[in-house]
Amino acid sequence: MLKILGKASSINVRKVLWTCAELGIEFEREDWGAGFQSTAQDSFRALNPNAMVPVIVDGDFVLWESNTICRYLCNKTNDGRLLPVEPQARARVEQWMDWQATELNNAWRYAFMALVRNSPAHRDPAQIEAGVAHWNRHIGILDHHLATIGRYAAGDHFSLADVVLGLSVHRWLSTPMERPLYSAITGYYERLSERPAFHIFCRNGEP
Structure with missing residues (x-):
């Protein structure tokens, strides 16, 4: 196993x-x-x-x-449920997975460590403010994309990109800070919340 x-x-x-x-x-x-x-x-x-x-x-x-x-x-x-077999469809999913791992993760790091983890090494008010702004800007990129493309990150169907992005969106919503109201992100979060596994492993009280 x-x-x-x-x-x-x-x-x-x-x-x-x-x-x-x-x-x-x-x-x-x-x-x-x-x-x-x-x-x-x-x-x-x-x-x-x-x-x-x-x-x-x-x-x-x-x-x-x-x-x-x-x-x-x-x-x-090997069934293509979450990661398509067709090259272009697969690349679209992996594009957003890689963006999450590089751009989005780096955007939230300082603010999250300060505001949620209460890290002594992350106490600079200017860096916290900049971190929050950076984080909000990146979520705004995802919001614009979702408003343009459809229900999920790679189109109309749930994919592996939504697993990694869904956790990141949940962390953004769970962090005590000021954030814009992104309507496409709100709808996306509601759609993800319809999935039982989302509640078990994401929307479960952990940021």
Whole structure:
């Protein structure tokens, strides 16, 4: 059985858990992450040199990087439900997945660490203000895209892009800060909320 290593509170672990739920993949999850004893950290680093979650163990196969793991799971089922087989349709999904992992994630990092994690290293008011503005601007990009293209990130059908973006939108809505009212984002969040796995692994009280 597939083994997922990482705390269920991690946004990147939740990507993998939600993907498994959508695909009907059975799994076992083990808590790994910051705060473990050094010996356990050494064992984990042997699986992932970055010592970051999630990591999956599928038989003898070990894989890390959350978006890559989600792609692998979709490819393993080979049915095109979340990740299309046709090259252009697939590229559209992966485009938004990569945007989430690079542009959007970097946009929220400082503000989220300050406003939700209460990190002592993220206390600069000017950087918090800039971070909030940067985050809101990137969500605005997604809002404009959704208003233009349709119901989901890659068109009319739910895809793997919506798993990773849905978690990011939930985090944006859950962070105590001023934010614009983006009507397309509101509708998108409501549509995602119709999916049972969204409530289990995303809209579950964790930002």
